[in-house]
Every structure is written in structure tokens, then in C-alpha cells.
Amino acid sequence: MTELARLKFYATQPHPCSYLSEEQATTLFLDPSQPMDAQVYAELSEMGFRRSGDHLYRPHCQRCNACIPARIxxxxxxxxxxxxxxxxxxxxxxxxxxxxxxxxEYYELYARYIELRHADGDMYPPSRDQFSTFLVRDLPFSRFYEFRQAGRLLAVAVTDVLPNGLSAVYTFYDPDEERRSLGRYAILWQIGESLRLGLHAVYLGYWIRNCRKMNYKTQYRPIELFINQRWASLS
Structure with a gap:
């Protein structure tokens, strides 16, 4: 085990929440000077941390605990x-x-996905710099899983392969292929890949009960939620 107590963390100033418009969010993140080590990352994922670009973070809000880490x-x-x-x-x-x-090819698919599926979100409008900063990081454990049909790129699941499981960082896909349910399929595929690799779980990020866009996460059972500093199965 890494001596997590020796790691430094910083908190942001309160800022508007991306998920609950009436709330102010505060984010706790690992010191950026700390090397992005897979073992440290895995241990922090057990405590509800996620990766975005070069940062490991988790919500640290004073008045709200709606963001609940979830894993399958x-x-x-x-x-x-x-x-x-x-x-x-x-x-x-x-x-x-x-x-x-x-x-x-990746960027065009990503841009169409953001423009047609998330035009109301804080990632709109897409840009090449945003795409690179958020997803294209030179990390030994990060993968782009391409989903292709007869050579045509339909989806990309950005996934971190850690000692304790797969962390589903982000998935973007062809918005015209709605019938395929590509976002849900990417999760199902990652569950199968976790089994193939002998890993424990797929880490889905945060589930928010009152956020409609998060509802899909609890459709995978069993699912575990990180509540009161421990993982518990959702009944």
C-alpha cells in the first residue's frame, strides 16, 4: 500500500455545479506534481477519486454530498x-x-457527439485543445478502445486499466447510431473486459440521484456505491 497520508491535496474555490444548478461545487484534487502512478490512482479510486486529464479529483462540497462514486x-x-x-x-x-x-477521425467523432448530445453542457462548444487536454494524455495505463463496424469508427471508450479494475473515463460515439445504445454497450463491453483481465470492477464515476443523465448507471446490477467511506451494494 502507498502511504496515502503523505500525499498532498488541494481544494478549489466554490464554483457552479455542472450537475445541480442550484448548488456550488468544490473539488479536491491530488497535487499535480505527484507522478500519475497506477497504484496510487487505484488506491485513490477506492476512495472515490476519478481522473480528468492530468488530474485525480473527487467532489468535496460543503453543503452537498449528492455525487456518489459508483462501480460495477x-x-x-x-x-x-x-x-x-x-x-x-x-x-x-x-x-x-x-x-x-x-x-x-477521433476528434470529428468527439465534436459531433458533443454538439449533438451535450450542447447544454460545460464541454460545449468542443475544441481540439479541449479534446487533447481532457482525453489525449500520455499515460501508460490509459487506452482508447475503438468500436468499429466494417472499419467505420462508431465509438471510443477512454479507459484506464488499473490493478483493481477499469476506470471508465469517458465515452463518445456516433450520435446517428442511436438504436445501438453505444454508450451502454461500451459499459457492457468493459465489464466483459474486466472479467477477461481478471479485474474486480468497472468504475463509473459519480451517480447523482436527482440528475436524470445519471440514471443509466443504476441499471447495471449489482452496483456498489461509496457511501460513508465504504463500498456498499445498492439494493
């Missing part, structure tokens, strides 16, 4: 009827593991 234990997962349909619907896709890189 891979070994106990059993797809429901709808999820089996999604798996079958995407059985024709090929998945390639690539190191993060900037390509026009």
Missing part, C-alpha cells in the same frame, strides 16, 4: 433482458485497444 463488480454482473439485446445488436462491432492519440 464484474464477476457478479448478469445482464438484464434489455442489456442482452444491446449486446446482440452490437455483436458485429470490432474492438481495438489503442494508446491515446489525437487524430482527425
Amino acid at each position: 463488480p464484474a464477476e457478479g454482473f448478469s445482464p438484464n433482458r434489455q442489456q442482452r439485446k444491446i449486446l446482440n445488436r452490437n455483436a458485429d462491432l470490432q474492438v481495438n485497444a489503442c494508446h491515446p492519440a489525437f487524430t482527425e
Whole structure:
């Protein structure tokens, strides 16, 4: 175990919350001078931390604890009827593991996804610099999992491969392929990949009960939530 107590953390000033418009958010993040080590990252993920670009962070709000870390234990997962349909619907896709890189193919897919699916979010409008800073980081544990159909790029799951599981950093996909449910399929695929690699769980980031966009996360069962400093199964 790493001596986590020796690590330095910093907190941001309160700022508008991206998920709950009536709330102010504060973020706790690991000292940026700390090398991005997979073991440290894995241990912090057990405490609810996530990665964005070069930073490991977690919410640290004074008045609100709505952001709850969520993970899917891979070994106990059993797809429901709808999820089996999604798996079958995407059985024709090929998945390639690539190191993060900037390509026009990736960026064009990302930009279309943001413009058509998240024009109301804080990542709009997309830019090449934003894409690179957020997702294209030269980290030994980071992967771009490409989902292709007959060579055509339909989705990219940006995923960190850690000693304790896969951390689903971000997924972007072709917004015209709505019938495929590519975002949900990417999670299902990562659960299967965790099993194949002998890893414990897929870390999904934060679940917020009153945020409609987060509802999909609790459709995967079993799911564990980090509440009161421990992981507990959601009944």
C-alpha cells in the first residue's frame, strides 16, 4: 500500500455545479506534481477519486454530498433482458485497444457527439485543445478502445486499466447510431473486459440521484456505491 497520508491535496474555490444548478461545487484534487502512478490512482479510486486529464479529483462540497462514486463488480454482473439485446445488436462491432492519440477521425467523432448530445453542457462548444487536454494524455495505463463496424469508427471508450479494475473515463460515439445504445454497450463491453483481465470492477464515476443523465448507471446490477467511506451494494 502507498502511504496515502503523505500525499498532498488541494481544494478549489466554490464554483457552479455542472450537475445541480442550484448548488456550488468544490473539488479536491491530488497535487499535480505527484507522478500519475497506477497504484496510487487505484488506491485513490477506492476512495472515490476519478481522473480528468492530468488530474485525480473527487467532489468535496460543503453543503452537498449528492455525487456518489459508483462501480460495477464484474464477476457478479448478469445482464438484464434489455442489456442482452444491446449486446446482440452490437455483436458485429470490432474492438481495438489503442494508446491515446489525437487524430482527425477521433476528434470529428468527439465534436459531433458533443454538439449533438451535450450542447447544454460545460464541454460545449468542443475544441481540439479541449479534446487533447481532457482525453489525449500520455499515460501508460490509459487506452482508447475503438468500436468499429466494417472499419467505420462508431465509438471510443477512454479507459484506464488499473490493478483493481477499469476506470471508465469517458465515452463518445456516433450520435446517428442511436438504436445501438453505444454508450451502454461500451459499459457492457468493459465489464466483459474486466472479467477477461481478471479485474474486480468497472468504475463509473459519480451517480447523482436527482440528475436524470445519471440514471443509466443504476441499471447495471449489482452496483456498489461509496457511501460513508465504504463500498456498499445498492439494493
